[in-house]
Amino acid sequence: MSAMTESQRSGFEGILPKQSAAIYRELTAGKVILRSLWNVHTAELEDNPLYNLVFNHLSHFTELYAHLGYELAFSDAGGFFYLREVLDDDSDEHDENALKIQVALLLIGRYFARTGRDLMYLGRADAGLKDEDLNAMAADDEYNDILRTARFDKGWGEAMDFLVRRHFVFRSGPERFFLSSAGMNFLIRLVSAFSEDS
Amino acid sequence: MSKRFSTIETTRILFEHPRIMFSLIQRMDRASERFVRESDLTHAVVEYTSSMKARERARLIRAFSSDNLFHSTLVIDIDNVEGERRLVFQEPLIGLLRACNASLYQELTDARLRTRLVGLWDTQARLMVSSFHRADPDFVELIDDLNEQVSLLIGLLRQNIDRMQGISSDLAGISAEASRSPEQFAQFRQTLLQQIAHLYERHLKPTLAFLNPDTRLEDGDNLLATLESIKSLLDRNGWEAAANQLFRATLSLNAMHRPIEVVAREVDNFLRKTRNGMLQYNAMAHHFERLQSLHRDTQTQDLRKTRLSAQDFVQQTGFMRGLKGHSRPKPYAFGESVSYFQVLFSEIELRLSDIQRASKAPDLPQLAASTAPALTDIRRIEKLFGWIDTLELRSSPDLVKELHGRLHGFIEGYQFPDLLGALNRFSNGPVAGGRVITSNRFRTLVHEDGHLFVYRRRRLDTGQKQNQINGAGTS
DSSP states (O other): OOOOOHHHHHSSTTOOHHHHHHHHHHHHTTOOEESEEEETTTTEEEEOHHHHHHHHTHHHHHHHHHHTTEEEEEETTTTEEEEEEOOOTTOSGGGHHHHHHHHHHHHHHHHHHHTTOOGGGGGOTTSSBOHHHHHHHHTOHHHHHHHHHTTOTTOHHHHHHHHHHTTSEEEEETTEEEEOHHHHHHHHHHHHHHHHOO | OOOOOOHHHHHHHHHHSHHHHHHHHHHHHHTTOSSEEHHHHHHHHHHHHTTSOHHHHHHHHHHTSHHHHHHTTSEEEEEEETTEEEEEEOHHHHHHHHHHOGGGOOOOOHHHHHHHHHHHHHHHHHHHTOOOOTTOHHHHHHHHHHHHHHHHHHHHHHHHHHHHHTHHHHHHHHHHHHHHOGGGHHHHHHHHHHHHHHHIIIIIHHHHHHHOTTOOOSSSOOHHHHHHHHHHHHHHTTOHHHHHHHHHHHHHHHHTHHHHHHHHHHHHHHHTOOHHHHHHHHHHHHHHHHHHHHHHHTTSSOTTOOSOOHHHHHHHHOTTTTBOOOOOOOOOOOOOSHHHHHHHHHHHHHHHHHHHTGGGOOBOOOOOSSSSHHHHHHHHHHHHHHHHHHOOOOOBSOHHHHHHHHHTTTSBTOOHHHHHHHHHHHHHSOBTTEEEEEEEEEEEEEOTTSOEEEEEEEEEEETHHHHHHHHHHHO
């Protein structure tokens, strides 16, 4: 394979409109573009072609979305891209999505740690959250109330749907979930923030 | 001499500044005493008020003076021992303060539980030889006493379960240091195990054993068996209501077994952790506490605050800040319901009746800003009012929009200011068969030339609504 020229990296050449449109649809729906996605049919993680495309034409996409008024953000540790709205900092409104994600993931992480399991198992398809975990979380009044104040008015069902839709959590069965690399990235950040903060 | 506050006022002040009493209760518990030294009280008040304004400070010092507390009966006794004055507060007051602060609960010890059980045994023995007669004051008092004992016991256990459920932050606190520095881990683990074992042995296990229906005691029945025998005693003597009440109490005591078991399991899980696992556990507990404090802000008196405020929490980790929201397309609302068609048809009817009398529609003179404005305005508005007063309107959640739709493009020379005049007419004068309610919700109306008008939503309620529904029912 020959190395890409500069114009190929930053221009529109070498990118199929169909694929670029698919990326646009994902990003503008507030989803993250992950390095690997869960395939429900084969039940395994697969490389995400859209991720590779964005990665290989990073300067093109960065520029493209900058022109559209967004910032294309990349998380190295988590291996995912997402779109950030460039707005003034003091608007509380647009961080609501970030809050919802953080709150739901933190509650999951806290519940999991309290059951004595290593958080790493949350990110593994063969472990993760089972139906009894979901039932136990749904039975906790405090969790439910916190979810409600974070605008998940319908409780855990809505929260899990929200996380799944945005690719922070994969659904590996009817009542089984596990965290994607993006979801795990948040919990890992929380742990390292805590261990440094002393 | 000095001014005193009434009991209710003193209590109010006490609860407005609960930190003073919290610290005193903590001190009392640490020293396992049942009184507060006057010097401690004075010291706590002076320290607490040191940064306050002089007036407020004087008010607090007066309220917390032993003299005032005693006369408002919050302090029931002042004891002079070896030159220091000891204040004994009312137990209900202390209990209420403990209820406001989970960390002030006294852990339930084996000894405390046994005292309760012995009390129940005593009641049981007295019931055995009792008359079970409604007119016997001894018996009535005994039943009262029994009820009080049982509710006290339930209250005590409930408080402690609440306290135990906060155990994860306790465990995190105990192990915080060790999990952060790997070198000290091994050494720290030893003391950690001791502390947790103490918690488990002295508090969790006795409570569990106390509530276990299969426990055997040397000197008498266990709790549930005692309650059961008192219940059947009451039952046999025709006191069903009291027996039922006791039965319900037994049920709730039985249900307490579960949450304590959950806590016991968590302690067990914790003991088996590695350093990394402990770090994760503590990190989660730490961040969850942050979330809890944010959540507490939504539980204040401020009714408007029902949601978590995103900014502070999100910024701390910065994860996914400013993530783009999912913008949903606004659907153009076509409906299939009966009410949708009713609204549609009534709107068409009204528009048709407008068109039928289109010939009578006024032609408003052009607005001229400078030339004889006053006179033109009056003439305009009179013409407009003449039209509006004959308009037939239906109930509408948004009168402004409705009115704009009816006037715009229909009345020649209609301008936005005319809408304002029309609304004034409705807001100040009576509307035929209806009333206008102005809400605090704001809406916007966009004009063709790009001007944006912001208005408060006005709702129109007319009596017609009822007729329409009735009419639809019969046709």
